[in-house]
Amino acid sequence: MNTTIIYGKVDQILNRYGNKKSALIAVLQEVQKEYHYLPQEVLSYIGDKMGISRARIFGVATFYENFSLEPKGKYVIKICDGTACHVKKSIPILNALRKELGLNENKRTTDDMMFTVETVSCLGACGLAPVITINDKVYPKMTPEAAIRLVKEIREANRLED
Amino acid sequence: MAGTMIIDGQRVGFDKEKNILDVIRKAGIDLPTFCYHSELSIYGACRMCMVEDERGRTMAACSTPPRDGMIVKTNTPKLQKYRRMVLELILSNHDRDCTVCEKNGRCKLQELAARFSIKNIRFGPLCKQLPVDESSASIVRNPNKCIMCGDCVRMCEEVQGIGVLGFAYRGSKIKVTTAFERPIAEVECVNCGQCAAVCPTGALVVKNETSKVWDVLNDKNKRVVAQIAPAVRVALGEEFGLKPGEIVTGKIVAALRKLGFDEIYDTGMAADLTVMEESREFMGKLEKEENLPLFTSCCPAWVKHVEDKYPQLLKNLSTCKSPQQIFGALIKEHYKKIDEAQGKETVVVSVMPCTAKKYEAARPEYRNNGIPDVDVVITTQELALMIKQAGIVFNELEPESLDMPFGLASGAGLIFGVTGGVAEAVIRRCLKEKNPGALKEISFSGVRGMEGIKEAAINIDGREIKVAVVHGLGNASKLISSILAGEKRYDFVEVMACPGGCIGGAGQPIPQSSLVKMQRAKGLYDVDRSSQIKRSEENPIIMALYSGLLSEKRYLLHRYLHHQK
Numbered sequence: 149m150n151t152t153i154i155y156g157k158v159d160q161i162l163n164r165y166g167n168k169k170s171a172l173i174a175v176l177q178e179v180q181k182e183y184h185y186l187p188q189e190v191l192s193y194i195g196d197k198m199g200i201s202r203a204r205i206f207g208v209a210t211f212y213e214n215f216s217l218e219p220k221g222k223y224v225i226k227i228c229d230g231t232a233c234h235v236k237k238s239i240p241i242l243n244a245l246r247k248e249l250g251l252n253e254n255k256r257t258t259d260d261m262m263f264t265v266e267t268v269s270c271l272g273a274c275g276l277a278p279v280i281t282i283n284d285k286v287y288p289k290m291t292p293e294a295a296i297r298l299v300k301e302i303r304e305a306n307r308l309e310d
Numbered sequence: 311m312a313g314t315m316i317i318d319g320q321r322v323g324f325d326k327e328k329n330i331l332d333v334i335r336k337a338g339i340d341l342p343t344f345c346y347h348s349e350l351s352i353y354g355a356c357r358m359c360m361v362e363d364e365r366g367r368t369m370a371a372c373s374t375p376p377r378d379g380m381i382v383k384t385n386t387p388k389l390q391k392y393r394r395m396v397l398e399l400i401l402s403n404h405d406r407d408c409t410v411c412e413k414n415g416r417c418k419l420q421e422l423a424a425r426f427s428i429k430n431i432r433f434g435p436l437c438k439q440l441p442v443d444e445s446s447a448s449i450v451r452n453p454n455k456c457i458m459c460g461d462c463v464r465m466c467e468e469v470q471g472i473g474v475l476g477f478a479y480r481g482s483k484i485k486v487t488t489a490f491e492r493p494i495a496e497v498e499c500v501n502c503g504q505c506a507a508v509c510p511t512g513a514l515v516v517k518n519e520t521s522k523v524w525d526v527l528n529d530k531n532k533r534v535v536a537q538i539a540p541a542v543r544v545a546l547g548e549e550f551g552l553k554p555g556e557i558v559t560g561k562i563v564a565a566l567r568k569l570g571f572d573e574i575y576d577t578g579m580a581a582d583l584t585v586m587e588e589s590r591e592f593m594g595k596l597e598k599e600e601n602l603p604l605f606t607s608c609c610p611a612w613v614k615h616v617e618d619k620y621p622q623l624l625k626n627l628s629t630c631k632s633p634q635q636i637f638g639a640l641i642k643e644h645y646k647k648i649d650e651a652q653g654k655e656t657v658v659v660s661v662m663p664c665t666a667k668k669y670e671a672a673r674p675e676y677r678n679n680g681i682p683d684v685d686v687v688i689t690t691q692e693l694a695l696m697i698k699q700a701g702i703v704f705n706e707l708e709p710e711s712l713d714m715p716f717g718l719a720s721g722a723g724l725i726f727g728v729t730g731g732v733a734e735a736v737i738r739r740c741l742k743e744k745n746p747g748a749l750k751e752i753s754f755s756g757v758r759g760m761e762g763i764k765e766a767a768i769n770i771d772g773r774e775i776k777v778a779v780v781h782g783l784g785n786a787s788k789l790i791s792s793i794l795a796g797e798k799r800y801d802f803v804e805v806m807a808c809p810g811g812c813i814g815g816a817g818q819p820i821p822q823s824s825l826v827k828m829q830r831a832k833g834l835y836d837v838d839r840s841s842q843i844k845r846s847e848e849n850p851i852i853m854a855l856y857s858g859l860l861s862e863k864r865y866l867l868h869r870y871l872h873h874q875k
C-alpha cells in the first residue's frame with residue numbers, strides 16, 4: 149500500500165532459499181519481517197519466481213494466523229490471551245487499549261499507522277501474566293492503566309523525534 | 311499389480327487400477343463420490359466413497375490401492391449412516407435454493423441427496439452468505455454452493471497449469487477463492503470453464519445466455535443468424551440420449567429453424583478461411599525464418615494465456631482471427647448494406663462447445679462502432695436447454711441442411727474441433743501433393759490422437775517442417791518451457807486449451823468417461839472422411855469470397871491488421 153517495495157530485498161531472500169518451493173513459509177516469514185506484513189505485490193512476485201500459483205500463496209498466507217496481509221503500525225502491541233493471562237484479566241487491557249486508540253475487533257491498526265493491537269494465544273510467559281509485547285519487547289504483569297501509559301509514552305517520544 | 315478382490319461377496323479381478331474405487335466401479339457398483347476424477351490427483355476429502363473391510367474398518371476407496379485377497383463391502387448399515395451424515399453436514403452449510411439454481415437437475419449433490427433420501431437437516435448453517443462473482447464473461451462462481459471438494463482447484467492447477475483457484479483461510483472460514491479474493495475476470499483465468507465442468511454443484515457454472523437469444527428470436531426487426539461450431543454436432547445428441555460422436559448436424563439445423571433462426575451456417579466455413587490465412591502467414595514466416603514457431607490463435611483461452619503468461623511469445627501468435635470471429639465479421643459486413651436498405655439488424659448467435667468463446671466475443675477489438683461481430687454465444691448445453699424449453703422432440707426431427715452460401719465447409723474446416731485438426735488442415739493446405747495418399751500420410755503423421763503432446767515431421771517443398779500439437783494448457787506450458795530452454799525446436803505449434811480440443815470444451819455435455827471424447831473425435835473424422843471437399847482451398851465458397859467480398863477486405867480476417875485499414 150504505502151510501502152515502497154524494493155524487489156532487490158525480496159530477491160535476496162529468494163536467493164538464500166534457492167527458489168525452493170518447500171521453503172515458501174520461511175520466505176514468507178522473512179518477507180514479513182522486512183515489511184511487517186505481506187504486500188500483495190510481493191506475494192505475486194514470489195509466486196511467479198518460485199513457480200507457485202498466486203492462489204496457493206494466498207492460501208498459505210491466510211492459513212497461518214501469524215501472517216498478515218494488512219500493513220501494520222510502527223508499533224505492534226500483542227496482548228496475550230492464553231489461559232493464564234486470560235484469568236489474570238488480559239481482556240480489560242485489550243479493551244482499554246482499543247478504546248484509547250479508537251480500534252476494534254475489525255480495525256486493528258490506527259489511521260496514522262502508528263499502532264496495531266492484536267491478541268495472541270499464549271506467549272509462553274505465563275509466570276509473568278498478564279503479558280503484553282510491543283514490537284517483541286515483553287512487558288510483564290500489565291494493567292489497563294500501565295498499558296495506556298506505555299502508549300502515551302511512545303506517542304510522546306515520537307512527537308519529540310519529529 | 312494384478313490380483314483378485316472380493317467386493318460385496320463378488321470376486322473381481324484387478325490389473326492396472328490404482329485404487330479400489332476403480333475396481334468397485336468396474337464391478338458395476340456406482341459408489342458415490344464428490345472429489346474423485348480419474349484425470350485429477352487423488353484428494354480424499356469428501357469421504358463419500360468409504361467402504362468397510364471384513365474387520366469393520368472403514369477406508370476411503372479412492373485413496374486405497376487394491377491388494378490381492380482384499381475383502382470389502384460397499385453398502386453396510388454403518389456406511390449408509392456415514393454417507394447420510396456426510397451429506398447432511400454438507401447440506402447444512404449449503405445454499406439450498408435448488409429450484410432456481412443453474413445446476414438444477416445436473417447437480418451431483420442434489421442427485422446424491424435424493425439417492426440417500428436426505429429428508430431432514432438437523433444442523434444450522436455456520437457461514438454467512440458470500441457475494442456471487444459474476445465478473446467473468448464465461449463462468450459464474452457462487453461460493454455459497456461450494457462443498458470444498460477441490461475439483462476445480464486441481465483441474466485448473468494440474469490440467470491447465472494455471473492455479474487460478476485455491477483454498478484460503480482455514481477451519482470454518484475455509485473457502486475456495488482466487489488470489490487475494492479478486493473477481494475472477496481480473497486474474498489469470500482464461501475462461502476455459504474446465505473448473506465448471508468438474509464442479510459437482512452450482513458453485514461454478516457456465517454463464518447462461520439463452521434469454522438473450524430468446525429476446526432476439528422474438529424481435530421481428532432482427533435477422534438472427536446462427537453459426538454452428540464443428541464440435542457441437544458430435545456431442546449435442548448426448549443431451550438427448552444419443553451416442554457420443556453421433557453426427558446430428560441435420561437435426562440441429564432443423565431444431566434451430568423451429569426455434570426461429572433466420573439463417574443457419576457453419577463455423578467450419580470460417581475455419582476454412584482461417585486455414586487459408588494461417589497457411590499464408592506460416593509459409594511467409596518459414597521463408598523469412600522469422601518468429602518461428604507459429605502458434606495457432608483460434609483458441610481464445612490459449613490466446614489469453616499467452617497474453618497473461620508469455621507476452622514474449624505474442625509475436626509468434628498467428629494474427630488470424632478465430633473462425634467464430636471471422637464468421638461474425640464476415641456476416642456483419644455481408645449484411646451491412648442490405649440491413650440498411652431493409653431497416654433490419656443482423657444478429658449473430660454462435661453455438662459453441664466452448665465457454666471462452668463468450669469471453670472472446672466480448673473482447674473490445676471485436677467490436678465495430680460499439681457493435682460486436684458476434685452478439686451472443688451459447689454453448690452446446692445451452693442450445694440443448696433451449697430445444698427442451700421449446701418442447702422440441704429432438705430425436706424425432708427430420709434432418710435438414712445448412713443454408714447457403716455460408717453453410718458449406720470442407721473436411722479440413724470441420725476437423726478444427728479436435729486436437730490436431732488445425733495442424734492437419736493447415737498441412738493439407740501447405741502440402742503441394744494433393745493426392746489421397748498424401749492425405750492419409752498426414753493423418754498418420756502423428757497429429758491425431760489423445761496424447762497430451764504430439765509431434766510430427768512433414769516434408770514440404772523439400773524442407774522438413776516440425777509440428778507440435780498440444781491440448782490442455784498444462785501441456786502447453788511444458789512444451790513452451792522446453793522451447794524457451796532451447797531443448798526443442800518447432801515450426802508450427804497448435805494449442806487447444808481443453809483436453810481433447812474443442813470436442814472436450816466445457817460447454818459440451820459433461821462426458822461420463824474418457825471414451826466419450828474419443829468417440830466425438832471419431833465423429834468429426836468421419837464427417838471429414840465422407841465430405842467431398844477435403845481441403846479449404848477447394849471450398850468454392852472460399853474462392854468466391856476471396857474474389858468478392860474479401861478482395862479488398864482481407865483485414866476482416868486478422869486481429870491486428872484491421873486497425874491499419
Ligand code: SF4
Pocket residue numbers: 449465466470472473474475498499500501502503504505506
Ligand atoms: S475457467 Fe479455466 S482458467 Fe479459469 S479458473 Fe476455471 S479452469 Fe482455471
Ligand code: SF4
Pocket residue numbers: 455456457458459460461462463486505508509510511513514
Ligand atoms: S467450487 Fe465446485 S469444484 Fe470447486 S471446491 Fe467448490 S464444489 Fe468443489
Ligand code: FES
Pocket residue numbers: 342343344345346353354355356357358359360370371372373
Ligand atoms: S471420492 Fe474418495 S474421498 Fe472423495
